Amino acid sequence: MDTMLGVTILASEYVIGCDGDGGRIDSLGVDENGSPVVVEYKRGTDSGVINQGLYYLSWLLAHRDAFRALVRERLGAPAASQILWSAPRLICVAGGFTRYDAHAVREHRRSIDLVRYRYYGDDHIGLETVASVTGLSGTVKRSRRQESGQRGVRQPGGALAELAEAVDEVLLGVGDGVTRVQRKQYVAYQRLCNFACVPPPQQTKLLIYLKANPKKVELIPGFTRNVTRVGHHGTGNLEVQLRTERDLERAQDLFRFSYAAA
CATH class of the missing domain: 3.40.1350 (Trna Endonuclease; Chain: A, domain 1)
Incomplete structure (x- = not known):
């Protein structure tokens, strides 16, 4: 199970x-x-x-x-x-x-x-x-960027908030049947199982925890990390650190790999 x-x-x-x-x-x-x-x-x-x-x-x-x-x-x-x-x-x-x-x-x-x-x-x-x-409200299938646009206001928070909105849009669009589940400590992106979990942004970076096996990817200092034995919010043993839109582009293959694993 x-x-x-x-x-x-x-x-x-x-x-x-x-x-x-x-x-x-x-x-x-x-x-x-x-x-x-x-x-x-x-x-x-x-x-x-x-x-x-x-x-x-x-x-x-x-x-x-x-x-x-x-x-x-x-x-x-x-x-x-x-x-x-x-x-x-x-x-x-x-x-x-x-x-x-x-x-x-x-x-x-x-x-x-x-x-x-x-x-x-x-x-x-x-x-x-x-x-x-999904039986959740319709906002589950929309990105935060779309939601804020419909309300006529921008999400607060500057560059990292914009990066978080872009990540949300990419994760929701990575494949069919993706659901976003909001928890207090993180947001989970779910196929049948979770394939990505995103805690609130830190001061300088956004962390994403993926279902992908850390032993099957190249770990790059400052970008990817094996957190199998490290406590963190959400599920997934591969940590991806994003600071810029370029980091998000580099991470998309990992997102797809994790989606396939879920």
């Missing part, structure tokens, strides 16, 4: 009751940003997995105390206090989906990922995102 979906599992076959009707959530967890996640599985192609998952997601949002207690029991009180209720997610994993399924999820105001599994021989399995929609 953690490696392939970016989800820390809390329970499997979690029994619920909803207005007299019971059920079992296949998997219940939290993602890298603290968002509650319901995961439902089907062996083949079954449109019912989406409606079933939405039923369980509705139950979850109506029973936040029960979920918070589960997180506290499994992960501790600090994790329970950091749950991001603004971005609950449903991940449906199945052998296949139809074009009607992909259309249907776009009509819901929920964050839903349709993920198809494939076996490769007897020992390997792969996951492919078929459709990914």
Whole structure:
């Protein structure tokens, strides 16, 4: 779950009751940003997995105390206090989906990922995102530069603020299905899993943490750093330091590499 979906599992076959009707959530967890996640599985192609998952997601949002207690029991009180209720997610994993399924999820105001599994021989399995929609507000898909322009005011902060706006625009446009998730300590850019996390700008530079494996890239002093054993906000073990627009141009291959890894 953690490696392939970016989800820390809390329970499997979690029994619920909803207005007299019971059920079992296949998997219940939290993602890298603290968002509650319901995961439902089907062996083949079954449109019912989406409606079933939405039923369980509705139950979850109506029973936040029960979920918070589960997180506290499994992960501790600090994790329970950091749950991001603004971005609950449903991940449906199945052998296949139809074009009607992909259309249907776009009509819901929920964050839903349709993920198809494939076996490769007897020992390997792969996951492919078929459709990914966000139930957050429309600003998630717009860059900060676009948002500030619509409001008629500029974001405060000078050159680094402008660089942060440019980074936001590039990360949102690096590939399909990118979602921006705002946390207090950082902004996460998410495919199925986080591929980039950006804390607030420092005095002279902007730091970005990527999913890319530091051992597979050339580390350049003052530009890239392995932070596998270094504490930092957000997820990702490759730190990229940006000071200028030129640094941003140099970093774009790393962004794409990280996006592919997520």
